[in-house]
Structures are given as C-alpha cells and as structure tokens.
Amino acid sequence: MITDQLYNKYFEALLDGDRQAVVATVNHLIDQEVGIRQIYKDLFQRALYQVGELWEHNKLSVATEHLATSLVERQMSMVYPYMFSTERKGRRAVVTCLANEYHQVGARMVADIFEMNGWDGYFLGANTPQSEVLSMISERKPDIIALSVSVSFNFSVMKEMVDLIRENFPSQSIIVGGQAFRWGGQNLIKNMDEVKLILSLEELESFIGNYN
Amino acid sequence: MKKSAILNKYVNEHASIIMMLMDERGFVKKSNVFAERILGAEIVGKNIRNLILDFTGELSLDKLLESNGPLLLNVKTPENLPETFYFSFYKTDDELTLVLGEQSEKENVKLRQELLALNNELNNLSRELYKKNTELQQMNEQKNEFLGVAAHDLRNPIGLVMSYSDYLQDELRDRLNDEEMDILKTLESQSQFMLDLLNELLDFARIESGKVKLDMEVFDLLQLVSKSIRLNKPFGDKKDIRIDIKTALDSLPVNADMGKIEQVMNNLLSNAVKFSEAGTNVEVELKEKGGYARVSVKDQGPGIPEKELPLLFKTFSKTSVRPTADEKSTGLGLAIVKKIIDAHAGSIRVESKAGAGSEFIFLLPALGRK
Ligand code: B12
Ligand SMILES: Nc1ncnc2c1ncn2[C@@H]1O[C@H](COP(=O)(O)OP(=O)(O)O)[C@@H](O)[C@H]1O
Ligand SMILES: [Mg+2]
Numbered sequence A: 001m002i003t004d005q006l007y008n009k010y011f012e013a014l015l016d017g018d019r020q021a022v023v024a025t026v027n028h029l030i031d032q033e034v035g036i037r038q039i040y041k042d043l044f045q046r047a048l049y050q051v052g053e054l055w056e057h058n059k060l061s062v063a064t065e066h067l068a069t070s071l072v073e074r075q076m077s078m079v080y081p082y083m084f085s086t087e088r089k090g091r092r093a094v095v096t097c098l099a100n101e102y103h104q105v106g107a108r109m110v111a112d113i114f115e116m117n118g119w120d121g122y123f124l125g126a127n128t129p130q131s132e133v134l135s136m137i138s139e140r141k142p143d144i145i146a147l148s149v150s151v152s153f154n155f156s157v158m159k160e161m162v163d164l165i166r167e168n169f170p171s172q173s174i175i176v177g178g179q180a181f182r183w184g185g186q187n188l189i190k191n192m193d194e195v196k197l198i199l200s201l202e203e204l205e206s207f208i209g210n211y212n
Numbered sequence B: 001m002k003k004s005a006i007l008n009k010y011v012n013e014h015a016s017i018i019m020m021l022m023d024e025r026g027f028v029k030k031s032n033v034f035a036e037r038i039l040g041a042e043i044v045g046k047n048i049r050n051l052i053l054d055f056t057g058e059l060s061l062d063k064l065l066e067s068n069g070p071l072l073l074n075v076k077t078p079e080n081l082p083e084t085f086y087f088s089f090y091k092t093d094d095e096l097t098l099v100l101g102e103q104s105e106k107e108n109v110k111l112r113q114e115l116l117a118l119n120n121e122l123n124n125l126s127r128e129l130y131k132k133n134t135e136l137q138q139m140n141e142q143k144n145e146f147l148g149v150a151a152h153d154l155r156n157p158i159g160l161v162m163s164y165s166d167y168l169q170d171e172l173r174d175r176l177n178d179e180e181m182d183i184l185k186t187l188e189s190q191s192q193f194m195l196d197l198l199n200e201l202l203d204f205a206r207i208e209s210g211k212v213k214l215d216m217e218v219f220d221l222l223q224l225v226s227k228s229i230r231l232n233k234p235f236g237d238k239k240d241i242r243i244d245i246k247t248a249l250d251s252l253p254v255n256a257d258m259g260k261i262e263q264v265m266n267n268l269l270s271n272a273v274k275f276s277e278a279g280t281n282v283e284v285e286l287k288e289k290g291g292y293a294r295v296s297v298k299d300q301g302p303g304i305p306e307k308e309l310p311l312l313f314k315t316f317s318k319t320s321v322r323p324t325a326d327e328k329s330t331g332l333g334l335a336i337v338k339k340i341i342d343a344h345a346g347s348i349r350v351e352s353k354a355g356a357g358s359e360f361i362f363l364l365p366a367l368g369r370k
Helices: A004-016 A019-031 A036-056 A062-082 A105-116 A130-140 A152-168 A179-183 A186-190 A201-210 B003-013 B033-039 B061-066 B105-172 B178-208 B221-238 B258-274 B306-311 B333-343
Strands: A092-097 A120-123 A144-148 A173-177 A195-197 B018-022 B028-031 B071-076 B082-091 B097-102 B216-220 B242-247 B253-257 B281-289 B292-299 B347-352 B358-365
Touching: A004 A019, A004 A036, A004 A062, A019 A036, A019 A062, A036 A062, A036 A105, A036 A201, A062 A105, A062 B082, A062 B105, A092 A105, A092 A130, A105 A120, A105 A144, A105 A201, A130 A152, A144 A152, A152 A173, A152 A179, A152 A186, A173 A201, A186 A195, B018 B033, B028 B033, B033 B071, B061 B082, B105 B178, B178 B333, B216 B221, B221 B242, B221 B253, B221 B258, B221 B281, B221 B292, B242 B258, B253 B258, B253 B358, B258 B281, B258 B292, B258 B333, B258 B358, B333 B347, B333 B358
Parallel strands: A092 A120, A092 A144, A144 A173, A173 A195, B242 B281
Antiparallel strands: B018 B028, B018 B097, B071 B082, B082 B097, B216 B253, B281 B292, B292 B358, B347 B358
C-alpha cells in the first residue's frame, strides 16, 4: 500500500535527488506486489503534480523539477519486467506528444498502459514533429494513434495535427488526452469528427478493453 | 584600458549572469548579452513583470524590490521553456535598480550527476539486454535441436505402431469383432496423426534453426499447382468440395525449391478443404504480376474473424475456426508455409472476413517467361 508516510518520504528523496532512496521505495512496492497502475498514479503522478505546485509558487527550481522528472522516468523502466507478461493481442498504438509539447511522462504512461493490455505501444516522445507522426502512422499502421496535450496553448497544434492525420489517413482512429483538458478545451473535441477524448488511465483501459 | 572597463566589458559580454537595469516602474533600460540570450533579444523597454513567470499572480514590483537575498524566480526562454534564476535587486545612486540573476551551481551539479548516472545505467542495461538476447538465441537453437532429435527418434517407433496396426487389421479381419477392429483402426489413425505431427515438428525445427538449404531449380509452377490439386482431390471429393484452377497462362516458370513449394500448396489446399463446409468450392488462381508469380487459394468457408488474423502464421496457433469434418489440426502448417515463402524472398498474406471465405495469396519472384 502507498501510505501518506511512504509517499512523503519518497517525495523528499525525489527533490533531494537521492536516487538510492527512491529506487528502494519502488523496489519495496514491487516486492509488496503493489500494482504498476497504482505506482504510476499514486506515487509518480502525485509527486510530479506536487512538484508542479511548488514550482508554480516559486518554491522550487526548474533544475530540481528536471531532476525529479528524470528520476521518475528512470523508475518507470524499473517496472518493465512486470509489464510485458500479458498475452499479446496483435494490436498497435502509436503514442506521441505534439510538436512544441515537452511534457512526456503522461504520454509514456499511456504507452505503457497499452503494453500492459497486450498491445504494442510505440512511444514517440516529447516535441515530435508533425511529419514524423505522419510517417510513423504510415510505417506502423497503428490501430490507434494517441495524442497527449499538457499545456493549453498547444490546443491549436492538436487541431492541426488531427486535421493532418484526417487528410492523410481518413479512417485512422484517434484518441487525445492529457492534463491540458483539466482547464477546459473539451468542447474543441466535440467539434472534431471521430476523435475520442480520454481523461484518465482507468478510462483508457476500459476503452482498450472494449476495442475490437 | 582601465581595469574597471575590462571588467565591465567582460561581465557584459561573457558572464553567465543576467544583468539588467530597470527604472522605478520596472521597465528595462539596459541589459547584458546573457540576459538577451535567456530572455530574448528585445528586452530593453519591456517590463520585468512580463519577463518573469508569475503563475499565481502574487508578484508585485514592491515585493521584488523589498526582497533581500536571492529570490527564486522563473523566466521563459525564447523557446518557451522555463528556466530558474535566483534574482537580487540593488538600488543604485541614479534611481535605477540593478537586477542580477544567477543559476544555482549546486543544483546544476546535482542535475549533471543525475544525467551521468542515468547514462551509465542505460549503458549497463543495454549491455545486459544484448547478453540476454544472445542467451535466448542460443536457448532457442538448443530447443530446436532437441525438437529435431526427439521428433526424428520418435518417428520410427510410431511408424512401426502404425504399420503393425494396419497389418493386424488385415490378418485378424475374420477373428475380431467390430469393437476390436475399431480399436485397431483408432490405433492406426492416431499414430498417423502423431507421425504427421512429428514430420511437421521436424520441418519446423529444421527451418527454424536455419538448417534448411533451399534446393533451387527452375520448374513450372503451373504444373506443380495442378499436381497438388490432383493430390488433394480425394479429400475434396469426400466433402463434395470442388477444387478449380483459373489461369490465362500455359506455364509459369519459377526458380524455387520444388518440394517446399509443394508443401506450401498442400497446406493451403488442405486448409481450404478442411475448414469449409461440404458442397462449397475452392478456386486456385495463377497470375504473373510485376515480376512475381502470384498464386491465390480462395475458399467459400467460414472466413476468419479480423481479430484473429494476427495469429494465423504463428507457431501452434489455431483460430476459433475449426475443421468441419473432424479433421486433425496442429496449428503448425501456416507457420511453416510462411517461413518457406520468406526464405524464397516472397510474401504471403490473407484476405478474409468472418462469413465471407478466405483467400491466401503468395508471391514468388518470377523468372520471366521465355
Ligand atoms: C515536468 C514539467 C515540465 C517539464 C517537462 C519535462 C518532461 N520530461 O516531461 C518542462 C520543464 C519541460 C516543462 C515545461 C513547461 N511547463 Co510544465 N510541468 C511539469 C510538471 C511539473 C510535471 C508534468 C508531469 O510529468 N506530470 C505527471 C504526468 C503523469 O501527469 P499528466 O501529464 O497529467 O498525465 C496523466 C494524464 O493527464 C493522462 N494523459 C496524459 N496524456 C494523455 C494522452 C492520452 C491519449 C490519454 C488517454 C491520457 C493522457 O495520463 C497520465 C497518467 O494519469 C507539471 C505539473 C503537473 N501538474 O503535472 C507542469 C505543468 C504541466 N507545466 C506547465 C507549464 C505552464 C509549462 C510551461 C508552459 C512553462 C513555460 N512557460 O515555460 C512549459 C511548456 C513547455 C512546452 N512547450 O511544452 C503547467 C501547465 C498549465 C496549463 N494550464 O497548461 C503545469 C501544470 C505546471 C503548473 N502547475 O503550472 N514542464
Ligand atoms: N482456409 C481457412 N479458412 C479458415 N480458417 C483457416 C483457413 N486456413 C487456416 N485457418 C485457421 O488457421 C489455423 C492455422 O492453420 P495451420 O497453421 O495450417 O494449422 P492446422 O491446419 O494444423 O490447423 C487453423 O487451425 C484455422 O483455425
Ligand atoms: Mg494446415
């Protein structure tokens, strides 16, 4: 279980850049058979959201935020050995951040969720140029392309990307998500044909479960 | 040059410190080169409050000026990325305020160390991965070798069981009752199945371990296909399934391994018959197209659900489509077929929809007609 006490200790070590301590916490949770999804949400995401709050209040520097993000990303690959054991479904998803979108941790989690459900999740990473997204689609022929948007000012880039995909691959299934939608923007999606907005990993999993 | 002038020039052009002079309303009057690099070229004339990221709206000019000691503030680079500086504000004699912003060397060192550690770890991880991968390859080879030996050594005894049960059926025909005869028949058909399975396993192990050399020769694919159809006709007849051939060609020379291509045809045809209902048709079509010989085997069977298509060419995988007359199924045939076609630098694909039949199409490099 991820208690507040455990979380607080972890968070402190994270800001401190104490990689041994954070790695030990994650190993401990894996030993206790705490699920990957829970570690992602209740440890990693919670910690990074808190980093965001402190940063917003000028209580912590970008360097410290970089340190924390980099440590979290490293710990995410610690759970890989437990991720690929599911039966493969023969389905593919390409997950990408938009051009000009530098927040990539959430999108990586999305790619991992696809993997955990037996899909191949290709993760293109932060700030991916539109042309690269398009050539990935033609190369991998994914069942789903997932776009991640974290900052609201990238909504226009999202619209552009969706239009480009539609133009080049009319029948491509598209889903979008990310924390930019915490502050609105949901109406934007309603006006887009056949684009599905998904807000949480739980919702994503039930979407994947019902996909055929 | 005077010492102070040298110092001034240096700080202005080279130091990694933000230096600005601002008036009492916060407008920037002067800046050094570094400040322009971090904050953008045209900062003179801008207000300090527009240069500093203020998420909460809590920052006022007074607050900045009153602060003593470095203040953690975020700015935004021309690439729209945040950077943190520790700012200090000093009143000068000419009523302007000197703004100095520096980064924390301690934080930067920590970050650099983390990057280094990450990089090392990454190197170790990929080394491990390569090692594991090589081990896996070796284990896979061992598995195939084992499979080959086992299959090979089991073939003779099982062949013996089969021919003895055949022999006994002939010899004891008059002395055994129906039930006893049935037992012998079952013995024979089950050992036949085992023998087929062993042969497929042996094939698979050979192909998988790359031990199979293709015996390339030039032959007429049309003749080979016709022969396969003839050989599979009896099975079709049993279920009242007709196998037709359709082609405008009178020969189609290819350079390939004849025995292996026959194996491919046999599996595709036996599948088409095996999974179709009685009274349907199978159509084999031969074409030459874009430098390839193209063979298609099309049935009117149940088709394959789209979801299961990725399983088809995998080892031991069967789909939810089952034989219609209790025929045997191992799930190895198409895996072998794909390996054979790939080894010929050809390709194979399937077009199928649940309820609408299946079409298996393979391409082989053609020789060109003479
Ligand atoms: C780390 C960080 C950065 C790093 C990113 C480094 C990296 N490697 O990712 C850097 C320094 C680059 C950065 C830059 C900026 N950032 Co920043 N950043 C953060 C921080 C602290 C953490 C982000 C994170 O990883 N969160 C954890 C992940 C797991 O959560 P998540 O992204 O929400 O993802 C989850 C869900 O949203 C969902 N999801 C995500 N994508 C998708 C996609 C699909 C298809 C689906 C189904 C679901 C899904 O699944 C995830 C798991 O639950 C956040 C704070 C916060 N609240 O998150 C601010 C934050 C996102 N940043 C913010 C801002 C403003 C910026 C800057 C604009 C600042 C500036 N002016 O310079 C720049 C923008 C740069 C750019 N063009 O993208 C704001 C955004 C506010 C807004 N309204 O848009 C935040 C919220 C901080 C704040 N409180 O103000 N940032
Ligand atoms: N023509 C076909 N129509 C429908 N299903 C087929 C057809 N050919 C193959 N299949 C499906 O693919 C599976 C794998 O075929 P194969 O590898 O040849 O193995 P086997 O013939 O031993 O079952 C079959 O079990 C069947 O479910
Ligand atoms: Mg078969």
